[in-house]
Amino acid sequence: MKHLLSAADLDAATATEILDIAASMAAVSGREIKKLPTLRGRTVVNLFYEDSTRTRISFEAAAKRLSADVINFSAKGSSVAKGESLKDTAWTLQAMGADAVVIRHPASGAPHRLANWVEGSVLNAGDGTHEHPTQALLDAYTIRSRMGKIDGLQVAIVGDVLHSRVARSNVLLLTTLGAKVTLVGPPTLVPSELGEYSYDLDAVLPEADVVMMLRVQRERMTDSYFPSAREYSRRYGLDGARVRRMPDHAIVMHPGPMNRGMEITPEVADSPRSTIVEQVTNGVSVRMACLYLLLGGKHS
Ligand code: NCD
Numbered sequence: 172m173k174h175l176l177s178a179a180d181l182d183a184a185t186a187t188e189i190l191d192i193a194a195s196m197a198a199v200s201g202r203e204i205k206k207l208p209t210l211r212g213r214t215v216v217n218l219f220y221e222d223s224t225r226t227r228i229s230f231e232a233a234a235k236r237l238s239a240d241v242i243n244f245s246a247k248g249s250s251v252a253k254g255e256s257l258k259d260t261a262w263t264l265q266a267m268g269a270d271a272v273v274i275r276h277p278a279s280g281a282p283h284r285l286a287n288w289v290e291g292s293v294l295n296a297g298d299g300t301h302e303h304p305t306q307a308l309l310d311a312y313t314i315r316s317r318m319g320k321i322d323g324l325q326v327a328i329v330g331d332v333l334h335s336r337v338a339r340s341n342v343l344l345l346t347t348l349g350a351k352v353t354l355v356g357p358p359t360l361v362p363s364e365l366g367e368y369s370y371d372l373d374a375v376l377p378e379a380d381v382v383m384m385l386r387v388q389r390e391r392m393t394d395s396y397f398p399s400a401r402e403y404s405r406r407y408g409l410d411g412a413r414v415r416r417m418p419d420h421a422i423v424m425h426p427g428p429m430n431r432g433m434e435i436t437p438e439v440a441d442s443p444r445s446t447i448v449e450q451v452t453n454g455v456s457v458r459m460a461c462l463y464l465l466l467g468g469k470h471s
Contacts (some may be wrong), residue, residue: 174286174293178343186348188402190312192460194454195296199236200456208466211241213270216258218285219296220246220276225427225451226296226306231275233458239466242267257281261288271466274298292465300334300391301370306426307340309457311348313446314381316453317422319467322349327375329355330385330434333362335390338385338428342366350381356407359396372407376416383424384409384435408437413443422446 172185182365183190185360201206210222215234220229228254243266251260257276264272267371271292277419279301286293297303313323326345332338332354342352342365354361355375369375387403396402404410407424417423421443423435431437440447 172280173467174288174463175304176282176293176295177302178307178340178347179349181304181308181344183347183349186308186311186344189308189457189460189464190464192317193308193312193456194316196236196459196463197453197456199459200452201432205236206238207236208238209463210234210237210270210408213239213466214242215239215273216242216264216267216269217246217296218244218264218274218276220251220274221297223275223296223359225373225454226275226303229345229451229454230294230296230458231307232455233462234271236455236459236461239462240286242269246404257285258288261285264385265290267355275404279447291410294461294465296364298341299336301336302340302343303426304337304340304344304456305458305461307344308338309450309454310337310383310424310426311340311344312453312457313424313450314345314422317446317449318380318420321345324350324380325378326350326352326381327372327379327382328385328410329372329375330366331360331387331396332356332365332385333360333396334388335385339365341383347356351386353379357397359401373413373416374441376413379417380421381422381424382409382417383426384429386426386428387430387434401459404433408432408434408436409439411438411463414442417444424450426450 275296282295288388306435
C-alpha cells in the first residue's frame, strides 16, 4: 500500500493488520522513552489547509515517535495565502524530498490529486465532507479495545452525517470489519444513499453497542438544516436520560471537537462510558501504524 486516501482502500485483512500494528505502537507509547528508530532520516510533511488541533498534533507526535523529521506547513502565512495552487505546492514538497505528505484540505478529492503529483506517500487527514480514513481507523481501534471485537456490533452514527467525513469513512471501514451501521439524524442531515438510517434516535439506542456522536458542522452549512439549536438537542442530543436507554455495555464516542450542550451534554462526554479521551490517545498509535506501513518497507 502506497497511499491512504480512502477507507474503501482497506480490506478487512489490511485494516486488521493496521489495528494490530497500532496495538504494538501503543505499547511503545506507554514507555518512558516513546521513540522507535523506524523512520530515522525520513521526512513527513503535515500540509494543513484547514484548522485542526488533534489531527495535526496526532500526526506530528506519531511521526516523531517513529524518529522521522517533521515539517508542519499550514496554509495560513504560506504562499498558499498568496494564491499558490496545490500543484505548485506539491512540486515544492517534491523538491524538498518529502517521503510522506499528510494533507487536510477543504476540497473533497484534494489528497487524490496530490497523490498524482508527488512521489511520496499521501495520507488523507480529512478532505472536505468526503473522507477521514485515519479517524475511522482510530475509532475502530477504540471499539475493538473496549468491546473486544467489531464484527457483529451495532453501531449508531448520530447527527450531522451530511457534512461528516468521519461518518463516511466509518461507514466504509466498520462495515468492512463486520459491524452493522445505522445513521441517525434529522432527514435534512442524513443522506439516505449512505446506508441504513433512522430519524428516531430513541428507537435506535436500546439496540446499540456503540453510539458515535458527530459534531454539528455549522461552518459547512449554507442553509438552515434544523429549526434551532434547542430543537436539535431535544431530538438528537445525547444526554443522561438517553444514555440510560442504551445497553449497560454500550459506549459513547465523539471525534471532537465537541459542541458541549448541543450534540452531547458534558455529563455524558465526561462519563465512564465515553471513549473521547481514549480516541485521542489511540489516534497517535494508529497514525504511527499507518506511517510505518506506508513508509516502513522502503529505504532511501
Ligand atoms: C473531525 C474532522 O475534522 O473531520 N475532527 C477530527 O478530525 N478529530 C470532525 C469534526 O470536525 O467535527
